[in-house]
Amino acid sequence: MATAEIAVALPTLVLVTAIALWGLTAASVQLTCTDAARTGARAAARGESLTAVRERVAEAVPDGATVRVSQDGATVHVDVSVPVKPPAAAALPPLTVQAHVAAATEPGVPPDDARPAISGPEEATDRPTPEPDSPGGPR
Template structure:
């Protein structure tokens, strides 16, 4: 009797473990997007060139992330987004992203 119960519960436990690992991977990628957008916005607010801002954001972003930089008025908006494929043989992509806004430093032109 115990063997039959173990045979049923073990695959369920493996599925739960895979789901937890996938959730951790997605949340980790989301946090990396938040950090990358924040660092990019800081660099842009200091007056760095858009290519430098993208490079700064790319260092903190997940692999394959796309970074956009927009300057409007006295603010800069940096958006970082990426598609994350968590784990396992099922290739379900999850889109994660973040946007950060910062005011331009005094003396920095738009």
């Protein structure tokens, strides 16, 4: 009789363990995304180019992440979202972990019209490089 009880309880235990591990993975990814967004916001607030900031944040987060860096007046925003897939045995949709960090720009950082929003690798690599003497150009 104990064998039948174990046969019923064991799959449930495996499923609960897998879902708990998925939750721990999601929490770890959340911390990683928040840390990367915070680092990116600080760099953008100091005046680094938004393209360089987006690339730095994208390197720090897991594959499949969406990174958006923008400036709104005297505030820079970094948004990161990553889907966290469930264990293979669970037929559940992925969790989307998101982090948003905003930081005030340092004095002397160009206004937002000189620094367009950057999101996704396509925009970051296809955007033409500004001339050195134009607003938002290399320093």
